[in-house]
Amino acid sequence: MFKVNENYLNLRGSYLFSNIAKKVAAFTEANPDKEIIRLGIGDVTRPLTPTIINAINKATDEMAHEETFRGYAPDLGYDFLRNAIAEHDYKARGCNIEPDEIFVSDGAKSDSGNIQEIFSVDNKIAVCDPVYPVYVDSNVMAGRTGTFNEATEQWSNVVYMPSTAENGFVPALPEGDAPDIIYLCLPNNPTGTTLKKEELQKWVDYANEHKSVIIFDAAYEAYISEIDIPHSIYECKGAETCAIELRSFSKNAGFTGVRLGFTVVPKALKSADGHALHPLWARRHGTKFNGAPYIQQRAGEAVYSAEGQKEIKGLVAYYMENAKMICEGLEAAGFTVYGGVNAPYIWMKTPDNMSSWDFFDYLLKEVNVVGTPGSGFGPSGEGYFRLTAFGKHENTKAAIERIKSIKL
Ligand code: MLT
Secondary structure, eight states, X not given: XXXXXXXXXXXXXXXXXXXXXXXXXXXXXXXXXXXXXXXXXXXOOSOOOHHHHHHHHHXXXXXXXXXXXXXXXXXXXXXXXXXXXXXXXXXXXXXXXXXXXXXXXXXXXXXXXXGGXXXXXXXXXXXXXXXXXXXXXXXXHTTOSOOEETTTTEETTEEEEEOOGGGTTOOOOOOSSOOSEEEEESSOTTTOOOOOHHHHXXXXXXXXXXTOEEEEEOTTGGGOOSTTSOSSGGGSTTGGXXXXXXXXXXXXXXXXXXXXXXXXXXXXXXXXXXXXXXXXXXXXXXHHOOOOOHHHHHHHHHHTSHXXXXXXXXXXXXXXXXXXXXXXXXXXXXXXEEEOSSSSEEEEEOGGGOOHHXXXXXXXXXXXXXXXXXXXXXXXXXXXXXXXXXXXXHHHHHHHHHHHTOOX
């Protein structure tokens, strides 16, 4: 008689973006004549750029010939891509990361959910609140989060590090017992906040001192516009002994439908009892993953070519124009907004102290605009709402006009 993994029964409803998709589908079915504008999930809308398309076409062509056909990719990634990543994302920024410390994958979402598997179930996690919901959900699945408190909306075994307007969305270092695993997402999804290098250095020093590990999600690093913000945690001294970094091609190069990302696990990173994480993650990759497809990895390599770099800067600029349009439009209409400077997300206060989900329902029903309720990212997100800058210009402009028209 089989039984299910009971940890899964502890999950709170559907995954945030699946929940939103269901609500929007139900609304659309009931209101087929309404034209909905989606600024909810952070999904890109610009097509892949010419250099990337050429690389995909060339790699696809190779697959058609016996001499150049490829079967299984190396499970940790092709050298051509790992070398390009090490060169451009790390060596160029003065970070001491070698190609064989880079694990190519099908995206940062899977890696951010899977990486917790190599840690003890007894480890205590800390998350910024609000933050990307995959971190907590995947730890619930692992049975690491304890019990859920309905009143506080918190898990008993999770350290929440509130990031609110009151602290400028910059979480304080944990007090008391040090957490074992600290998730940092910078630029932050959803608030858009960043840390300067000296601020991030304090987290690295804290982690090294307390033998904690930082899981640093840098999926939005391409959106950093200010000069004194690190793009990688390895720009900080000593990060190789305490940090794992997650990266994605989704947001910088528009690969949300292509699927490609990578995780850096430095060889110097060891648990308090001396176990290196690198071979464990390699073992996990080898067992559960057959490598990201050749065609995708060639597309990833093209991102680092001179032309590719120019083109993806254009994509980022396009989305950041949307971010500016959203911020300026909402501010002019009297809304309080944050983010949108180093990140493609705008974090706004809901008007009239509406709850995040009430505002979601209101916007969907009254002006047919979809956003993301802040409370879906954690209890401190209650009373906030996230809009993505990844839409098309014309839709973004129209959505802002619609939001400005609401009379509460
Ligand atoms: C988001 O909207 O937060 C992201 O698109 C989710 C993701 O990257 O998986």
